[in-house]
Amino acid sequence: MRIGFDNRAYLTQQSQRIRERVALFGGKLYLEFGGKLFDDYHAARVLPGFDKSGKVKLLCELRDQAEIILCISAGAIESSKIRSDVGITYDLDVLRLIDDLRRLDLLIGSVVITQYTGQNSADNFRKKLERRGVRVYLHRLTKGYPSDIDTIVSDEGYGANPYIETSRPLVVVTAPGPGSGKLATCLSQLYHESKRGVRAGYAKYETFPIWDMPLQHPVNLAYEAATADLRDVNMIDPFHLAAYGVTAVNYNRDVEVFPIVKTILQRITGEDLYKSPTDMGVNMIGRCITNDEVVREASCQEIIRRYYKEACNYKQGLSDAETCQRIDFLMQTLGLKAQNRRVVRPALDKAAKSGCSSVAIELPDGIIITGRTNDLMNGTASVILNAIKHLSGLSDEILLISPIVLEPILRLKREVFGCLQPTLTAEEVLLALSISAATNPTAELAMNRLKELEGCEAHSSDMISKADEDTFRKLGVNLTCEPQFAGKELYEP
Numbered sequence: 200m201r202i203g204f205d206n207r208a209y210l211t212q213q214s215q216r217i218r219e220r221v222a223l224f225g226g227k228l229y230l231e232f233g234g235k236l237f238d239d240y241h242a243a244r245v246l247p248g249f250d251k252s253g254k255v256k257l258l259c260e261l262r263d264q265a266e267i268i269l270c271i272s273a274g275a276i277e278s279s280k281i282r283s284d285v286g287i288t289y290d291l292d293v294l295r296l297i298d299d300l301r302r303l304d305l306l307i308g309s310v311v312i313t314q315y316t317g318q319n320s321a322d323n324f325r326k327k328l329e330r331r332g333v334r335v336y337l338h339r340l341t342k343g344y345p346s347d348i349d350t351i352v353s354d355e356g357y358g359a360n361p362y363i364e365t366s367r368p369l370v371v372v373t374a375p376g377p378g379s380g381k382l383a384t385c386l387s388q389l390y391h392e393s394k395r396g397v398r399a400g401y402a403k404y405e406t407f408p409i410w411d412m413p414l415q416h417p418v419n420l421a422y423e424a425a426t427a428d429l430r431d432v433n434m435i436d437p438f439h440l441a442a443y444g445v446t447a448v449n450y451n452r453d454v455e456v457f458p459i460v461k462t463i464l465q466r467i468t469g470e471d472l473y474k475s476p477t478d479m480g481v482n483m484i485g486r487c488i489t490n491d492e493v494v495r496e497a498s499c500q501e502i503i504r505r506y507y508k509e510a511c512n513y514k515q516g517l518s519d520a521e522t523c524q525r526i527d528f529l530m531q532t533l534g535l536k537a538q539n540r541r542v543v544r545p546a547l548d549k550a551a552k553s554g555c556s557s558v559a560i561e562l563p564d565g566i567i568i569t570g571r572t573n574d575l576m577n578g579t580a581s582v583i584l585n586a587i588k589h590l591s592g593l594s595d596e597i598l599l600i601s602p603i604v605l606e607p608i609l610r611l612k613r614e615v616f617g618c619l620q621p622t623l624t625a626e627e628v629l630l631a632l633s634i635s636a637a638t639n640p641t642a643e644l645a646m647n648r649l650k651e652l653e654g655c656e657a658h659s660s661d662m663i664s665k666a667d668e669d670t671f672r673k674l675g676v677n678l679t680c681e682p683q684f685a686g687k688e689l690y691e692p
Contacts, residue, residue: 200563200654203493204248212483214260217404220481221264221369223472224400227392229385230481232373233405237299240284242406244677245421245498246488254406258371259303266306266367269293270374270381272314273321282375286669290324292375297333308365309334313380316340336361341383345459352466357390377429382460389467400472401464402481403453408433409485410447410477417498419448420529424505426450427525428518439475447477500656502529503540507679511662514682540679542658545569547681550660556685558582560657560676562589572622575605578659579667580628583652583674590648591641599642600628600635625670652676661685 221228234242236255243251250256258265274280275289282292297307310328312321315337325335338360343350350356363384370388372381385401392399407422419433436449438457453476460479465471473479488494506526512518530536537543542559549557549569557571558578568589570581584599593599605623608631612621623631629649636643653675662680671678 200247201490201493202248203488203490203497204246205487205489206248206250206253209249209253209484209487210257210260212486213257213481216481216483217257217261217369217402218264220400220402225398226368227370227397227399228368229370229372229388229399229401231381231385231401231403232371233377233381233403234407235284236296236373238285239406241421241425241501242484244504245418245494245501246484247493247497248489255300255303255305258305261369262303262305264367265369265371266308266365267300267371267373268308268363268365268384269296269310270313270372270379270384271310271324272379273312273316273318274314275375275379276312276320276324277318280376284672286665286672289375289379296375306367307333308367308370309336309363311336311338311363311380311384313338313383314340334364336363338380338384338387341387344383345456348459348462348466352390352463357387358394360387360391362391363388377426382456386460386463386467389464393467398468400468401479403476403479404481406482406484408448408450410436410449410480410482411485412448412488414448415532417495417502417533420533421498421501421505422450424502424526424529427505427509427522430525436475436477439477442474442478447475449476499533499535500540502526502533503535503537504677504679506530506537507540507658507682510682511680514662514684540656540658542567542656543679546658546660556659556661556663558657558659558663560586560652560655562586562655563651574622575602575609576623576628577625577663577667579625579663579670580623582657583625583649583670584628584632584645586652586655587645587648590651591645593641593645597641599639599645600631604631604635624664625667629670649674 237252239251239254242249271289271293280289282289293310300307310333312325315321328335341351342356372385374381389399389401408419412419414433414435423431423433432451433448434451434454436447436454439445439447457476461473509518509523509526513520513523542561545567546557546559549571553571555572556578557569559567559569560582561567566589568582568586570578570585572578588595608623608627609621612618632642632646636646655676657676657678659680661683
């Protein structure tokens with residue numbers, strides 16, 4: 200587990216850059232905050248050494264200056280849009296974010312439901328928040344956007360939205376995911392601040408793409424892979440190149456919308472401070488990379504992981520062929536193959552030899568451990584038990600959990616829950632292990648090694664259940680699966 204990123208330097212430099220941008224506007228800045236505040240697993244995977252909660256720790260550095268506005272689109276509430284990396288809907292993630300931020304003593308100013316057109320689900324969500332003491336604002340689609348600037352920058356456009364009361368010089372506008380209306384919220388606020396005679400500014404913080412690294416660097420291509428479903432494409436910022444003669448990397452959506460945003464900002468503020476979309480950014484992350492080789496390798500591995508993820512989504516009807524093709528093209532660009540992932544071949548070989556679904560996991564010492572589905576448990580559960588046995592220095596023959604403990608659980612699943620072919624999931628086996636640990640010191644020894652699985656790589660010869668995916672995610676294991684169903688049954692409860 201080699202380190203390629205200095206997280207301490209990042210917190211120092213990034214917080215200083217944000218303070219400088221606040222000062223540039225005389226003490227009032229609306230900062231559009233992209234990416235994940237908590238659990239930024241993508242950044243942690245491609246930048247080994249990056250703290251997955253680094254962004255929220257950055258906000259803690261600015262705690263006395265900052266307050267937070269959370270945005271969520273009414274459409275995301277209506278469609279129960281899922282944040283795939285943690286497996287919960289956007290509206291539930293807003294609730295989770297509020298709780299987590301409050302625990303850190305960060306000020307949550309309000310929640311804004313954007314793109315509101317009278318959806319009942321949005322109304323119910325607003326009531327739920329307001330009855331728990333959270334201020335909620337409703338913002339509708341901006342009249343005239345994107346072409347009619349006179350209407351946009353008027354009381355019919357941004358002025359039609361209610362003004363969001365704020366009390367701190369730095370207002371961080373963030374959301375559970377993309378398409379949540381962060382930019383429109385920031386610009387609407389700037390319009391209202393200008394009407395009140397307050398000088399305020401706008402800036403953007405996005406982790407990726409990294410503007411001061413090469414366009415074809417694997418860390419930037421990994422961002423393209425992560426957003427392949429959104430059709431994002433990295434590109435040289437033509438406005439930055441024309442203004443300064445300096446090459447900078449941005450992505451298509453920011454470049455395409457820049458002329459509009461620039462004109463709106465000029466119309467609202469009367470100032471022309473930004474010559475390019477890159478100018479708007481405050482990202483210092485590229486300057487905190489300490490080992491380019493490590494970051495390149497980690498990013499290549501992330502692209503392969505994304506390829507497997509989208510291939511499985513396509514197999515399940517959750518994605519389209521173009522998304523897979525885009526990631527496949529990125530792999531070809533870097534000369535990558537699926538077999539460049541070390542755990543793939545051992546998992547496939549184990550499955551071919553045993554005739555059962557199998558999983559391989561690479562441990563921190565480089566050893567690859569395998570497990571297969573058997574009469575008692577599935578391959579996910581087997582490989583986890585085998586892995587913690589190895590980490591504990593225990594022989595493979597040692598039983599961590601007595602069949603006497605496991606068999607009643609199987610009987611319950613078969614006779615009471617009606618499972619036709621019951622095998623124990625990883626979570627069920629780990630719960631049984633925790634019970635055994637109360638009286639079995641060997642089981643306790645092995646259970647205490649579970650935390651060492653965080654950051655490990657795993658691959659399954661078949662697509663596993665969502666329950667087992669969740670278990671791997673909670674353990675911090677980076678899992679990929681072959682885009683193959685484990686059985687012929689169409690319905691899997």
